[in-house]
Amino acid sequence: MTLKVLSVASEAVPLVKTGGLADVAGALPTALAEHGVEMTTLVPGYPSVIARLGKAKAVHKWASLLGEPARLLSGRVGGQPLLVLDAPAYFDRPGGPYGDAKGQDWDDNWRRFGAFARAAADIAGGAVKGCSFDLVHAHDWQAAMTPAYLHFAPAKGGRRMPSVITIHNMAFQGFADAAIFPRLGLPQAAWSVDGVESYGGVGFLKAGMHLADAITTVSPTYAQEIRSPAFGMGLEGIVLARSDRVHGILNGIDPAEWSPMTDPHLAATYGPGQLARRKANKRALEKEFGLAKGEGPLFIVVSRLTWQKGMDVLLDVLPHLVGIGGRLALLGSGDAELERGFRAAAALYPGRVGVRIGYDEALSHRLQGGGDAILVPSRFEPCGLTQLYGLAYGCVPVVSRTGGLADTVIDANPAALAAGVATGIQMNAVDQPALAAAVSRAVDLYARPGEWRRLQKNGMKADFSWRASGAAYAALYRKLTGDVR
């Protein structure tokens, strides 16, 4: 029997993307189709989404969704069913999905995403004619109130809709002041540790984790790490208390978007047996970033510039990286101080360090297709996608041993090199000595072309498709709906 799942996400490729959540929410419907799951995605009606949808049918109207009118539009994206919450008071704004053009979060995000979750629960509960679902899958704090609304305002007919919450990043918990509670439209009973209350305020992610039938996160190692305070960030107690319901399911990558054999953004496409063709991409990158040619490897970064991603440590290591013959091409945006730091580094090391501050999807592909090694020195990383893209593109990942980075990269230690299975370089700590040592190891390995090519080929041949993870999500859905095949 086909299972009908409503996936609730605040961003999804190709409609709107600020980070990895969009890649995953965008890829899941296709990944799950072959496992007998029909997934409909619900996203907020940001201007870019409404524009992309074109003329769409309104299938439902709310006179008041937490105080504002809203409509539900129905369409398709990439052949998969799509629902868009058109609520101009909440989503028709300039800037990004969560804040203004300067990156300042909007004060009413609790209300915007409270309304989004309320709508999701209504849809799942059967409020929309012709729409019925077997399960709801909510992503991150922006959708995390959905299980709470389902729990405290159950569907008509008494059937309780099973729900799954996926944590893509525990650092973003959607915490709001207690004063907003009465405005969420939940019964008073929800104001409790067994409801939405969290450390004296309202915890969106906490509520979802407490009330969903299953909690998933995006790698097995991160699923273990969030049991400790350092990674659980205050919510480790719930992870421990509900540990029998916590699952680590690794993200895959979407081959339609990320394959070096077909990537339209690359000057030259290539497969594992055609690594020489990467040279044209590298030359194009050097030109684009104003880098001098060099013997050493061209390191790349595609990242949010934040503490999570260890970008402050990378800044400290740049003199060493340049000193031993490396070069860096960086694409990213984020913390103002880090943006300034990287701009200053580009000025200090002309021809050796090239920096592009901003968000540029096409350039992120060109970097993977032309760089020699991608640096991902994250302090924590639930899964990480850029190292997976690096592996697929023969851009060798240099990563910290945490979360999904630990689960996807095989360190080039002597045993792995001898066995011919290494795919990258891992470091145990995220500090200056550890990253400097990792960069040195990359430079040394790069100087041994046979070994380097082996790393590249191993990575390119590794399977990071959605096959296994799609099956794991489908099995979880079936277990929760009682439809065990």
Ligand SMILES: Nc1ncnc2c1ncn2[C@@H]1O[C@H](COP(=O)(O)OP(=O)(O)O[C@H]2O[C@H](CO)[C@@H](O)[C@H](O)[C@H]2O)[C@@H](O)[C@H]1O
């Ligand atoms: N300046 C820029 N220009 C263009 N593209 C850029 C860019 N900066 C980043 N990107 C792209 O955004 C995505 C980032 O995904 P990641 O998984 O690396 O991290 P993120 O922290 O956003 O995701 C969170 O959710 C994902 C999904 O579950 C987890 O893998 C991850 O660990 C978790 O922190 C990649 O597709 C990357 O190429």
